[in-house]
Amino acid sequence: MLLVMKICNEVKFDVLVASHYGMCFGVKAAIATAHKIADKKTITILGELAHNATVKNNLEKKGAKHAKLDDHRSTTKHVIITAHGASDKERNRWTDLGYTVTDTTCPLVHKAHAALRDLVVSGYAPVVIGKAGHIEVRGLIGDFPTAQVVLDTGDVDKLNLMQSKIGVISQTTQQIDHVDEVIDTMRQKFPHAEIKFIDTVCRPTKERQNALVELCSKVNVIIVVGGVNSNNTAQLARKCRSLGSIAYHVQSPADLCSSWFKGITQVGLTAGTSTPDQEVELVKQKLIELSQQ
Secondary structure, eight states: OOEEEOOOTTOSOEEEEOSSOSOOHHHHHHHHHHHHHHTTSOOEEESOSSSOHHHHHHHHTTTOEEEOTTOOOOSSSEEEEOTTOOOHHHHHHHHHTTOEEEEOOOHHHHHHHHHHHHHHHTTOEEEEESOTTOHHHHHHHTTOTTOEEEOSGGGGGGOOOOOSEEEEEEOTTSOHHHHHHHHHHHHHHSTTSEEEEOOOOOHHHHHHHHHHHHHHTTOSEEEEEOOTTOHHHHHHHHHHHHTTOEEEEESSGGGOOGGGGTTOSEEEEEEOTTOOHHHHHHHHHHHHHHHTO
16 A cells, blocks of 8 residues: 655645655664674674765764675674675675674575576576676675576577476575566476575565566656665666656665656655665655755
């Protein structure tokens, strides 16, 4: 169900907020853990807890450092693995080097790791549907050197698979309809292979995608709030456009432009899973101001 905000009788447009939006429980838990430790000691985040500048800046104000997961060196003795996860190889390497490691990997990312491991143990050639180079995908395939990554249907032709059994999982933040399309293409390319797909797209991602479809059926213009480097936020914006809506990806209220809403009576609002609630609220309040001008 959509939450409809009626401003007043003189408004130019109403603001409709998606029924599911914003930061997921896994990212929230990772941030809370990092702040709790940072209050007591200096830490190094191995990557970004969330692809969001505000989250990063707030931790740096407490003295937190940032390093790449595969740097294997830090100016602090306590390091944090982000909600995106890491391979066992990387996790153990930091421990073997003498660092204290706190793992904030999202439980649903852990499930994706377990699913891929089970497929490999069962003799399936491993394939991951996701963005090659993304920290979550690097973590998923890090312990399985034979794993191959495909992002879209065009990548399926590049797969080098000779086995009769193919096991497939997905990056947790992929669009499920996109994943299904890639799976269908794989079945066409490898008609004689047994293809086993374990659905690892996480529930919060599905909820936000389903809520977005509902929102797009109500409005023609949607504001998507999230970091410029947030993959799942960018996917929400692309999904809006594929459904025929106009989507604007913004990071803050300052990015909003009043000309976007000329002649518009309803504006939709959603946000990616790495976007803090307060940032969504600030954008919402700015939309209310614009609606009254």
